[in-house]
Amino acid sequence: MTRPNIIFIMSDDHAAHAISAYGSRVNHTPHLDRIADQGMRMDAVFCTNSICSPSRASILTGTYSHVNGVSSIWTEMDYRVPTFIDALRGTGYKTGMFGKWHLGEHGVSQPRGFDAWKIFPGQGDYVDPEMIDEQGSHTVPGYATDIVTDLTLDWIDEVGDAPFVAMVHHKAPHRPWIPDEKHKHLYADGSIPEPETFFDDYATRSRAVQNVHMTLADDMGADDLKQEVPAHLRGEENREARMRWKYQIYMRDYLQTVQSIDDNVGRLLDHLDARGLAENTLVVYTSDQGFFLGDHGWFDKRLMFDQSLQMPMLMRWPAEIAAGSRCEGIITNVDFAATFLDIAGLDPAEALPTSQGRSFRPLLRGEEVADWPDAAYYRYWEHDDPIHGAPAHYGIRTADHKLIYYYGAGLGVPGASDAVFEPEWELYDLKADPTEVRNVADDPAYAGVRADLEKKLAAYQERYDDEPYRGDETPRPEWGPYDAELFARVEAYVAKIRQTS
Ligand code: CA
Numbered sequence: 045m046t047r048p049n050i051i052f053i054m055s056d057d058h059a060a061h062a063i064s065a066y067g068s069r070v071n072h073t074p075h076l077d078r079i080a081d082q083g084m085r086m087d088a089v090f091c092t093n094s095i096c097s098p099s100r101a102s103i104l105t106g107t108y109s110h111v112n113g114v115s116s117i118w119t120e121m122d123y124r125v126p127t128f129i130d131a132l133r134g135t136g137y138k139t140g141m142f143g144k145w146h147l148g149e150h151g152v153s154q155p156r157g158f159d160a161w162k163i164f165p166g167q168g169d170y171v172d173p174e175m176i177d178e179q180g181s182h183t184v185p186g187y188a189t190d191i192v193t194d195l196t197l198d199w200i201d202e203v204g205d206a207p208f209v210a211m212v213h214h215k216a217p218h219r220p221w222i223p224d225e226k227h228k229h230l231y232a233d234g235s236i237p238e239p240e241t242f243f244d245d246y247a248t249r250s251r252a253v254q255n256v257h258m259t260l261a262d263d264m265g266a267d268d269l270k271q272e273v274p275a276h277l278r279g280e281e282n283r284e285a286r287m288r289w290k291y292q293i294y295m296r297d298y299l300q301t302v303q304s305i306d307d308n309v310g311r312l313l314d315h316l317d318a319r320g321l322a323e324n325t326l327v328v329y330t331s332d333q334g335f336f337l338g339d340h341g342w343f344d345k346r347l348m349f350d351q352s353l354q355m356p357m358l359m360r361w362p363a364e365i366a367a368g369s370r371c372e373g374i375i376t377n378v379d380f381a382a383t384f385l386d387i388a389g390l391d392p393a394e395a396l397p398t399s400q401g402r403s404f405r406p407l408l409r410g411e412e413v414a415d416w417p418d419a420a421y422y423r424y425w426e427h428d429d430p431i432h433g434a435p436a437h438y439g440i441r442t443a444d445h446k447l448i449y450y451y452g453a454g455l456g457v458p459g460a461s462d463a464v465f466e467p468e469w470e471l472y473d474l475k476a477d478p479t480e481v482r483n484v485a486d487d488p489a490y491a492g493v494r495a496d497l498e499k500k501l502a503a504y505q506e507r508y509d510d511e512p513y514r515g516d517e518t519p520r521p522e523w524g525p526y527d528a529e530l531f532a533r534v535e536a537y538v539a540k541i542r543q544t545s
Contacts, residue, residue, distance in 0.1 A: 046207070046324055047137075047207040047388055047389055048207065048324050048325060048326050048361065048363065048387060048388070049207050049208050049209070049210075049321060049324060049325040049326070050132075050208075050209040050210070050325070050326045050328070050384055050387065050388070051196075051209075051210045051212060051312070051316075051325055051326070051327050051328065052209070052210065052211050052212065052328045052330075052384075053212040053214070053309060053312070053327070053328060053329045053330070054103075054211070054212070054213050054214070054328075054329075054330050054331060054332060055214040055216055055217060055302075055305050055329075055330075055331045055332075056096060056144055056213070056214060056215055056216065056217065056218040056331065056332055057096075057217055057218045057219075057331060057332070057333065057334075057335045057345065058216075058217050058302060058305070058331035058334075058335070058356060059331070059334040059335040059336075059337055059351055059352075059354070059356070060334060060354050060355070060356035061334075061337060061339075061351065062217075062298070062299060062302055062335075062337060063076050063077075063356050063358075064076070064077050065077040065079075065080035065081075065085055065358060066085070066356060069237050070236050070237060070295060070299060070337065071231075071299045071302060071303070073302065073303075073305075073306040074306065074310070075306045075307065075309040075310030075313060076305075076306055076309055076329055076358060078309075078310070078313060079309070079313070079327055079329050079358040079359070079360045080358045080368075081367065081368055082360045082362070082367050082368075083327070083358060083359050083360030083361065083362075083365045083367065083369070084358070084359050084360075084365045084366070084369045084370065084371055084408060085357075085358055085369075085370050085371070086357040086358070086359065086370075086371045086373075086375060087370060087371065087372050088354075088371075088372050088373060088374045088375065088420075088443070089330070089354065089355045089356075089357040089375045089376070089377075090353050090354060090355065090374070090375070090376050090377075090420040090422065090441060091332065091333040091334075091353060091355050091376065091377050091422075092108055092109070092376050092377055092378055092420070092421065092422055092423065093108075093109045093115070093422070093423055093424055093425065094333040094334070094345045094346050094347070094348070094352045094353060094422075094424060095116070095117055095332075095333065095345060095346060095424075095426070096117060096144075096146050096167075096218070096332055096333075097114050097116070097117045097119075097121075097146050097147055098114045098115060098116065098117075098425075099332035099333050099355075099377055100114075100145070100146060100147055100213075100332060101113070101114035101121050101147060102114075102376075102377045102378050103332075103377050103380050103381065104127040104128065104129060104381065105125045105126065105127050105128075105381065105396075105398065105399070106128065106378055106379070106380070106381030106382055106392075106396055106398070106399030106400060106401040107125060107378060107398060107399065107400050107401075108378060108400060108421075108423070108508050108510060109423065109425060110423070110509075110510050110511070111125065111398070111400065111509070112125045113125070114147065115425035115426075116425055116426045117146075117426075120148060120153075121147045121148060121153070123153075123156060125398055126396060126398060127156070127157055127381070127396075128380075128381035128382075128384050128385050128395075128396055128399075129141075129156075129157040129158065129209065129211075130156070130157040131385055131390065131395040131396050132209050132384070132385070132388055132390075133157050133158075133159070134395075135388070135390065135395075136206055136207070137206065137207050137208060137209050137388065138159050138160075138203045138204070138206045138207070138208040138209075139157060139158045139159050139160075139208070139209050139211075140158060140159060140160045140161065140196070140199045140203070140208065140209070140210045140211065141155045141158045141160075141161040141162075141163065141210075141211040141213070142161065142162055142163070142192050142195040142196050142199070142210070142211065142212055142213065143163065143164060143168070143188075143192040143195075143211075143212060143213035143214055143215065144163065144164050144167070144168050144213040144214065144215050144218075145161075145163040145164070145213065146164075146166065146167065154176075158211075160199050161177060161178075162175050162176070162177040162195055163175065163176050163177075163213075164176075164188070164215060165181070167215070167218065167219075168188060168215040169188065169215075170187065170188045170215060170216070170220075170222035170223075170301070171186075171187060171188070171222060172184070172185050172186065173188050173191065173215075175191075187224045187304065188214070188215045188216065189214050189215070189216050189224070189301070189304040189305055189307075189308050190224070190304070190308060192212060192213065192214055192215075192308075193212070193308040193311055193312055196210050196212045196312065197311075197312065197315050200315070200319070200321070201319070207388070209384070209388075212312070214305055214308075216301035216302065216304060216305050217298050217299075217301040217302050217305070217335075219268065220267065220268060220270075221268070221294070221297035221298050221300075221301055222297070222301070223297055223300030223301050223303075223304070224300070224301075224304045227300040227301075227303045227304060228300060230296070230299070230300055230303060231292075231295070231296040231299055231300065233292050233296070234292060235292075236291070236292055236295045236296065236299070238288070238291060238338060239337065239338050239339045240479055241339050241340050241341070241479050241481060242287070242291070242338050242339075242341060243284065243287075243341065244340040244341050244481060246340075248481075248482055248483040248484075249470065249483050250448075250450050250468035250469070250470050250483070251465065251466075251468060252435035252437070252450040252452070252465065252468055253347065253435075253450070253470070255433060256342070256346075256347070256432060256433050256434050256435075257431065257432055257433035258336065258342040258343060258344040258346070258432055258433075258434065259341050259342055260287045260290045260291055260294065260338060260341055260342065260343060261283050261286055261287045261290075261341060263343075264290050264294060264343055268294065268343075269290060269293050269294070270293075270297075271293075273286060273289075273290070274289075277289055287338075287341065291338045294338070294343060295337060295338065298337070309329060312327075313327070322362070323362050323363070324363065325361070326359065326360070326361040326384075326387055327359070327360045327361070328357070328358070328359050329356065329357070329358040329359075330355050330356060330357045330358075331355055331356055332355070332377075333345050333352060333353070333355060334350070334351050334352045334353060334354045334355065334356075335351065335352065336349070336351050336352060337351065339351045339479075340481075344432055344434075346424055346426070346432060346434040347424070347434060347437075348422050348424070348437065348439050348441070348446065348448050349480050350446075350474075350480065353420075353422065353441065355377060357375075359408060361387070361408070364405070364408055364409050365408050365409070366410060369410060371404075371407050371408070372443070373404060373407045373413070373416055374416075374417055374418060374419060374420050374441070374442070374443065375404050375407070375420075376401070376420045376421075378399075378400050378401040379401035379402055379403070379404055380401065381396055381399050381401055382396065382399050382401045382402055382403040383401075383403045383404050383405055383408075385403070386403035386405045387405055400508055400509075402417070404416075418442055418443065419440045419441060419442045419500055419504060420440070420441045421438070421439075421440055421501070421504035421505065421507075421508060421510075422438060422439050422440070422441065423437070423438040423510065424436060424437050424438070435450045435452070435465075436450070436451060436513075437449060437450045437451065438451070438501070438505075438510075438512075438513075439470075439501065440497055440500055440501040440504055442497070442500070443474070444473070444474055444475050445471065445472065445473060445474060445493060445497060446470075446471070446472045446474060446480070447469070447470070447471050447485075447494065447497040447498065447500075447501060448469065448470040448471075449467065449468075449469055449501070449513075450467060450468045450469075450470070451467050451513035452464055452465045452466055452467040452468065467513075469485040469486075469494075470483045470485050471483060471484050471485040471487075471490055471493070471494050471497070472484070473490070473493075
């Protein structure tokens with residue numbers, strides 16, 4: 045059988061609830077919906093550390109942040125941890141990477157393992173962006189989302205008969221949300237519905253969560269809004285009116301940048317049809333993590349609430365995925381690498397022995413897998429950074445519950461403070477409280493549930509070789525790219541996997 049091509053389209057900060065296939069109340073994305081209609085909508089895909097660089101490193105390597113070294117946007121990826129790209133290229137796949145890379149010091153390391161690549165330095169710009177390739181750095185005229193798509197289509201046409209994997213990494217809809225001119229007429233002021241939890245008062249929530257600097261009311265500023273807040277909306281007494289005013293501007297700009305992604309995904313799907321490639325190509329659409337779209341009064345991500353934790357994931361591959369299918373299996377971004385290798389006909393344990401993930405290819409075929417994990421383990425390492433003030437935490441999410449531990453201390457991530465506060469727990473009953481507004485960690489009725497989840501959390505930390513927080517005794521994830529300690533951990537992990545497989 046001809047090995048399938050893989051097109052991995054990943055946007056940046058695109059929450060599932062801004063895709064109509066996921067029931068968005070705020071926009072329509074007909075081309076993304078095409079992937080869902082012709083393939084599968086995955087409903088329980090979660091990132092393992094909800095920020096840009098860590099998610100990218102986890103996807104490439106199939107490992108958690110404490111293994112690949114990218115615990116924050118300031119820490120360097122350990123390039124000795126192999127990637128699924130290396131493994132595919134080693135078996136004859138052509139490999140291409142276009143758009144936002146955001147790995148390495150200041151996000152400008154050169155991609156490794158690609159036959160062709162062209163990336164934005166760091167976060168990248170929306171209009172006439174600077175791009176880097178093997179020839180150096182230069183300005184590319186146009187709109188970033190169109191450019192990344194054009195580069196991909198040109199490369200697909202040049203690649204020849206070999207199977208290929210294309211990483212199509214859009215900058216949108218990441219801050220500062222600069223739309224293409226042609227979408228600026230969309231979403232008239234006042235037309236975008238506010239989320240149910242818009243005026244969340246954070247009652248029952250941890251102090252850590254109550255104090256994050258991600259509120260529309262007080263933390264979204266003139267840079268994000270491209271204008272100053274008018275005088276009549278300032279002050280505590282105008283808080284609600286100010287939030288409403290900011291929300292319409294924020295969401296208008298965000299959704300306009302999403303519209304360009306949707307157009308360009310349509311263009312890419314049409315191109316595959318025109319070239320006769322649709323049947324034998326796996327098309328994936330995802331985002332490096334979710335985003336708060338005014339939910340809980342916030343923007344940004346980081347926290348373990350579902351709007352941030354969930355990654356949208358739509359997959360089309362007519363050979364194995366039934367049109368219009370759904371998957372509720374719990375999957376994380378650490379599982380992607382093993383899955384792509386499996387789809388390419390490789391044994392993930394052989395091809396990428398350092399991977400901590402598991403192939404979910406059987407779930408794509410609609411098969412029941414008896415021992416499939418019933419939880420996702422999450423860890424956010426940055427602590428109390430001066431911009432967002434989000435606390436370090438870890439936790440576990442099952443289909444029914446979520447347990448979160450804010451362990452209350454900095455771990456030496458560069459740029460973050462070493463602020464310490466009392467550790468706090470949150471527990472959410474996702475069936476009774478799907479919007480996660482009622483913390484029941486200290487509710488006696490949930491004591492048994494909490495005890496079971498604490499055990500499960502410990503078991504998952506052991507499974508993934510992560511260290512629970514133990515004050516100053518805890519190892520700090522601040523290794524550089526050639527750190528002996530990390531190297532020893534990776535080697536030990538490989539040895540362990542080889543023993544047990
Ligand atoms: Ca991101």
